[in-house]
Amino acid sequence: MTATEGARGRAPAAGRGAPPLPVKMVVAGGFGVGKTTAVGAISEIRPLTTEAAITEVAAGVDDLSHTPGKTTTTVAMDFGCITIDPSLKLYLFGTPGQERFGFMWDDLVQGALGGLVIVDTRRLDDCYAAVDYFEHRQIPFAVAVNAFDGRVEHELDDVRWALDVAEHVPVITFDARERGSVRDALLVVLELALARAEN
Amino acid sequence: MMAGGNAAGADGNPGQPAAEPVGRAPAVRPFLVTAGRVAGTSTGVPLPVETQVVSTTAGLAALDRLSFEHRDIVAACRRPQSVAEIAARLRLHLNVVRVLAEDLQAGGHLSVYVPSAGTARDVSVLRRVIDGLRTIPDSRGALRDSD
Numbered sequence: 001m002t003a004t005e006g007a008r009g010r011a012p013a014a015g016r017g018a019p020p021l022p023v024k025m026v027v028a029g030g031f032g033v034g035k036t037t038a039v040g041a042i043s044e045i046r047p048l049t050t051e052a053a054i055t056e057v058a059a060g061v062d063d064l065s066h067t068p069g070k071t072t073t074t075v076a077m078d079f080g081c082i083t084i085d086p087s088l089k090l091y092l093f094g095t096p097g098q099e100r101f102g103f104m105w106d107d108l109v110q111g112a113l114g115g116l117v118i119v120d121t122r123r124l125d126d127c128y129a130a131v132d133y134f135e136h137r138q139i140p141f142a143v144a145v146n147a148f149d150g151r152v153e154h155e156l157d158d159v160r161w162a163l164d165v166a167e168h169v170p171v172i173t174f175d176a177r178e179r180g181s182v183r184d185a186l187l188v189v190l191e192l193a194l195a196r197a198e199n
Numbered sequence: 200m201m202a203g204g205n206a207a208g209a210d211g212n213p214g215q216p217a218a219e220p221v222g223r224a225p226a227v228r229p230f231l232v233t234a235g236r237v238a239g240t241s242t243g244v245p246l247p248v249e250t251q252v253v254s255t256t257a258g259l260a261a262l263d264r265l266s267f268e269h270r271d272i273v274a275a276c277r278r279p280q281s282v283a284e285i286a287a288r289l290r291l292h293l294n295v296v297r298v299l300a301e302d303l304q305a306g307g308h309l310s311v312y313v314p315s316a317g318t319a320r321d322v323s324v325l326r327r328v329i330d331g332l333r334t335i336p337d338s339r340g341a342l343r344d345s346d
């Protein structure tokens with residue numbers, strides 16, 4: 001990776017040399033499940049935060065003059081990246097998992113290779129919205145149970161049962177703080193995506 | 200369209216200058232910056248968040264003549280950046296960056312590379328990502344703050 005970074009560091013400025021092909025994966029889940037931790041564990045840059053939405057009602061509306069009573073929601077979205085090679089870059093977007101953020105997911109998830117839904121077994125229902133979303137959009141995804149303190153409160157089969165995910169959806173455990181563990185979780189999703197693309 | 204003088208009143212503080220919260224993008228300002236337009240109105244589809252943006256030689260040469268956010272964006276894109284990255288670094292709303300990037304592209308100051316729609320099902324791309332990820336070691340070196 002160091003060699004790649006060095007080469008990119010000397011890349012000429014001002015638009016010469018095509019930028020890498022960008023691809024992305026989405027890391028979703030309820031509050032405090034470890035999204036930022038997971039993105040940060042594998043990203044080669046310190047995770048950044050973007051404010052992703054303007055107002056919930058304004059999406060797609062032309063007149064954005066700020067009428068009183070319109071709710072302005074800003075949603076923090078994590079952002080990290082991994083340079084695969086000089087011509088291919090993987091972006092990771094961490095996004096909150098509430099139903100009412102669905103409008104933002106459409107935007108974010110469009111064209112994503114896949115999704116990882118992080119789950120804290122102490123608060124399973126926090127992830128229903130994200131699971132539903134990926135299932136309905138037919139985006140390859142896996143459910144990753146974050147093993148807080150190395151412990152998972154429920155057996156994976158119980159989690160699968162509780163979430164009622166389809167049989168083809170992998171349910172795995174991982175540690176959001178461990179780079180190798182996050183890498184392997186993303187690979188599970190990518191293998192699914194590949195299998196689908198090959199069909 | 201909102202006149203500059205009305206901006207302060209929009210957040211419920213008539214007559215007070217709108218305080219810009221530290222560390223997050225201000226809620227009102229986007230509408231001013233983009234003159235009330237929403238991303239994607241020209242093409243119908245907003246730029247994907249991973250869209251790569253690079254300053255052109257002409258854009259960098261014109262830096263001194265560009266105003267505020269336009270200048271910041273062109274200056275930030277000496278090396279390719281994603282739309283999301285620009286928004287995060289400049290603390291601008293994603294949709295603001297989308298609109299401004301399209302403006303700057305139209306003016307010849309930025310090159311905008313929109314990824315093609317079929318990439319997510321491209322077997323060779325997926326294989327490259329998988330192979331690339333597999334080479335990532337379990338532990339890591341120091342994090343960089345930027346590319």
Ligand SMILES: Nc1nc2c(ncn2[C@@H]2O[C@H](COP(=O)(O)OP(=O)(O)OP(=O)(O)O)[C@@H](O)[C@H]2O)c(=O)[nH]1
Pocket residue numbers: 029030031032033034035036037038096146147148149150175176177
């Ligand atoms: N012990 C332990 N703590 C963890 C683990 N993953 C995350 N944490 C901690 O849990 C807290 C929440 O993690 P975040 O990564 O901020 O979670 P998040 O999903 O980004 O949270 P929000 O953005 O607030 O929704 C942080 O204090 C982390 O340090 C884990 O695997 N084990």
Ligand SMILES: [Mg+2]
Pocket residue numbers: 035036037078
């Ligand atoms: Mg977070």
